[in-house]
Amino acid sequence: MAKNLFEKVWEAHAVRELPNGQTQLLIGTHLIHEVTSPQAFGMLREKGIPVKYPNRTFATVDHIVPTNEVQEPYSDPLAQAMIEELRKNCAETNVTFFDTNTGKQGIVHIVGPEQGITQPGTTIACGDSHTSTHGAFGAIAFGIGTSQVRDVLATQTMALNKLKVRRINVDGQLAPGVYAKDVILHIIRTLGVNGGTGYAYEYAGEVFDNFSMEERMTVCNMSIEGGARVGYVNPDETTFAYLEGRPYAPKGADWEVAVERWKGFASDPDCSYDDVVNIRAEDIGPTVTWGINPGQGVFIDERIPSVEEGATASERESIAEALEHMQFEGGTPIKGVEVDVAFLGSCTNGRLSDLEEVAKYLQGKKVNPRVKAICVPGSQVVAKIAMEKGLDKIFTEAGFEWRAAGCSMCLAMNPDKLVGDQLSASSSNRNFKGRQGSVTGRTLLMSPLMVAAAAVTGEVADAREVFGILEPAGA
Amino acid sequence: MPVKFLEFLNPQGLEPSNLEIAVMALEKITQVKGRGVAVTGDDIDTDRIIPARFMKCVTFDGLGEYVFFDVRNYEDGSQREHPLNEERFAGASILVSGNNFGCGSSREHAPQAIYRAGFRAVIAEGFAEIFFGNSTQLGMPCVTAAKADLEGLRSAIDADPDIEISIDLDAKQISYGDKAIACDIREGARSALVNGKWDPIQDLIDGADEVAGVVDNLAYMAGK
Numbered sequence A: 001m002a003k004n005l006f007e008k009v010w011e012a013h014a015v016r017e018l019p020n021g022q023t024q025l026l027i028g029t030h031l032i033h034e035v036t037s038p039q040a041f042g043m044l045r046e047k048g049i050p051v052k053y054p055n056r057t058f059a060t061v062d063h064i065v066p067t068n069e070v071q072e073p074y075s076d077p078l079a080q081a082m083i084e085e086l087r088k089n090c091a092e093t094n095v096t097f098f099d100t101n102t103g104k105q106g107i108v109h110i111v112g113p114e115q116g117i118t119q120p121g122t123t124i125a126c127g128d129s130h131t132s133t134h135g136a137f138g139a140i141a142f143g144i145g146t147s148q149v150r151d152v153l154a155t156q157t158m159a160l161n162k163l164k165v166r167r168i169n170v171d172g173q174l175a176p177g178v179y180a181k182d183v184i185l186h187i188i189r190t191l192g193v194n195g196g197t198g199y200a201y202e203y204a205g206e207v208f209d210n211f212s213m214e215e216r217m218t219v220c221n222m223s224i225e226g227g228a229r230v231g232y233v234n235p236d237e238t239t240f241a242y243l244e245g246r247p248y249a250p251k252g253a254d255w256e257v258a259v260e261r262w263k264g265f266a267s268d269p270d271c272s273y274d275d276v277v278n279i280r281a282e283d284i285g286p287t288v289t290w291g292i293n294p295g296q297g298v299f300i301d302e303r304i305p306s307v308e309e310g311a312t313a314s315e316r317e318s319i320a321e322a323l324e325h326m327q328f329e330g331g332t333p334i335k336g337v338e339v340d341v342a343f344l345g346s347c348t349n350g351r352l353s354d355l356e357e358v359a360k361y362l363q364g365k366k367v368n369p370r371v372k373a374i375c376v377p378g379s380q381v382v383a384k385i386a387m388e389k390g391l392d393k394i395f396t397e398a399g400f401e402w403r404a405a406g407c408s409m410c411l412a413m414n415p416d417k418l419v420g421d422q423l424s425a426s427s428s429n430r431n432f433k434g435r436q437g438s439v440t441g442r443t444l445l446m447s448p449l450m451v452a453a454a455a456v457t458g459e460v461a462d463a464r465e466v467f468g469i470l471e472p473a474g475a
Numbered sequence B: 001m002p003v004k005f006l007e008f009l010n011p012q013g014l015e016p017s018n019l020e021i022a023v024m025a026l027e028k029i030t031q032v033k034g035r036g037v038a039v040t041g042d043d044i045d046t047d048r049i050i051p052a053r054f055m056k057c058v059t060f061d062g063l064g065e066y067v068f069f070d071v072r073n074y075e076d077g078s079q080r081e082h083p084l085n086e087e088r089f090a091g092a093s094i095l096v097s098g099n100n101f102g103c104g105s106s107r108e109h110a111p112q113a114i115y116r117a118g119f120r121a122v123i124a125e126g127f128a129e130i131f132f133g134n135s136t137q138l139g140m141p142c143v144t145a146a147k148a149d150l151e152g153l154r155s156a157i158d159a160d161p162d163i164e165i166s167i168d169l170d171a172k173q174i175s176y177g178d179k180a181i182a183c184d185i186r187e188g189a190r191s192a193l194v195n196g197k198w199d200p201i202q203d204l205i206d207g208a209d210e211v212a213g214v215v216d217n218l219a220y221m222a223g224k
C-alpha cells in the first residue's frame, strides 16, 4: 500500500502500543540544550535512572550564551551556572557536547544538520519547539517538553499520538526578492496559527523541489508557528548532496546503502493525505508581520488591517490587542514604519546562505545611524565560513555588529534585548509580546534581506526597491 | 515485570526510600474541583505564561511565582490590573482561557509555572499541541469547552469568585452552581489521567526489550 513519509518513518520506529493507547515511539536522535534539559537530568538523578543510549543524544548551548563576550565566567552568573550544569550532565552521562571550545557550538537546529546528525528517515526530538526544522531532511522531528526529554534520555522513546498529515503544495516560481521566509509566513497567514494542530505538514511542489536545504529548513522551522508540531520535505538528491561528507553522515560503503534506504522513505506518488492545500508561488510577496502572532502578516505593499476587518468577534479582539501593543493604526501602510533595531540571525535565518544573500546586496550600503543592527551567525561553523569569505567585513563596514554564535535577540535569555518599546525588524520566528526581552518591545518578522532593507533605510522597506532587485525579463 | 523494572531503576543500589519515589503509583485523576479564575483572550503564548528570562534556572522550583509575570506587573515592579492579582481570585486552582492556549514554545516551564502557581486544571476553547501534552504528563488536565459555554463560566466566576467548579473527566462535564456544561479532552489523555497513567515513564521503561529490537533494525542507530 502506498504510504507517505510520515507513516513510513512512524512504522519503522513504533515500538508498541502503550496501555493508555499512545504509541511508544523510538527516538533515534535526541538533541538537547541548556534550557530544557537540566530538570530532566535532575529527575533521572533523583530516581537513579541511567541514560540508556548516550551515543544517540547530542548537546549544544545556544539560548543563554552571550554573543558579545566569549570569556567565561560570563557576566551573568545564571548563564554561567546553566552552561556548567550542561557540561556536568553531559560529562557524567557520556553525552557528546558541542561546547563553546569545540568550534561546533551553535543553535541546536543549525548544529544538527551541519554536523550531519540530522538524517532522512529518522526520528528526532529536542526540548525545543523549532525541532521541526530537522524535517527538512525527511525526518520526523518533534519539539518536546522536559518530562519527555527525561523519557528519551531514560528509554530513547516517548509516548505519542500519531499525527494526521497535510500536504502543502507550493507550485510555480517565486519572484526575485521573495524568499523561503515569505513562503512560510504566507502559509501561516493563510492556514492560521493553529491551523496545523494535530497535523504534520508535508511541504512539496516545484518551489520545494528547487529549494536548497537551508531554504527548506527555514520553512520547516516555522511549522510550529502554524500550529504543526512536525513539518517535513521528502528527501531527494539535494538532501543527499548536502549530507555527503558531513562529520556524522555515513561513510564509504555505508553511504551508498544509506542513500538507497533514505530514498525509500519518501512519500509514494499515489499515497494519501488527510488534507491537501495548494498555494501558487506567484501569489506570495515579501511578507512582514504587523501584530503579535506570526499569522498576523501582510505583504510589503499592503496596509495594516483595522479592527473592523476582523471576520469574527475574537478576530477583531485580537487585531485590537495587536494594534495596541504595536502602537499601530489600522489601515495605514506597513511600509515606511520606522524601526529601531535590525536583527539578523536565529535558527530560522541564521545560516550561511542567509548571510551570503544579505551580504551580496549590503556591500557599499550603510545602516541608518538611528538603527542598531546586529548580525548573529547561527553556529561557530557558520561564523567561521562566513569570516573566511569576508562576510563579516561587509557587515561591519555597513554598520552591523558582528557577533558570536547563539540565539541572541530571538528571545530574552542573554544580554541581547530590546529596550522599552523599540521596534525590531527581525529575521527570527516569533513576534509574541515581550519575546525579544522588553515587555513593551515590538517585533516585525521578515526575511533576512527585508531586515537589511529596514536597517539601511531605517524603516520597513521593500528590499526589491532598496537593493534594485528587478523582475526577471519578460515578467 | 516489576522485578526487571526495579533492577533497571536501581543500577546503583539506591536506598529503598529513594526507590519508592520512582515506583509510587500515580494518582487517578477523574475529577478536579476548585475555584476558578479567567484569563481572557485567544492565542495566549508560552512567552506570556512564563517570560524567557525566568527560564534561567536548573530546576522548576519557584516558577509559580512568575506565572504571567509581565502581564501582571509593570516594568517598575508595580502591579497591573490582572485577574491573577485580584484578591478575590486568590487560591483559584482552575484556569479558564480562550482558544489556542499555550501556543509558542515547547517549554515545559509554562505548564510547570501554572501548576506550581496552584492550578490543577485548565479549561479553554482550544490548546496548542505541545502545551497540551506537557500538561497531561504533569497530571494537569486541559479540557476544552464551547465558546458560549466558556463565556457563561467566566461570568459566573466573575459574579461569584467563590463558586466551586468541578471538572468530571468520566462524564466529560464541567459543573458549577446549578449549571453543567459539556467539555472535551482527547481520549488518550483522558484515559491516561483517569487510569493514573499520565506519566508514561514506567511503561516506557518496561518496553526496554522491544525497544532494543527496534534499535537493531535501524542502521543509523549504529552510526551507519
Ligand code: SF4
Binding pocket: A062, A063, A107, A108, A109, A128, A130, A346, A347, A348, A406, A407, A410, A411, A428, A429
Ligand atoms: S534561535 Fe530562537 S527559536 Fe531558535 S532555538 Fe534559539 S531561541 Fe529558539
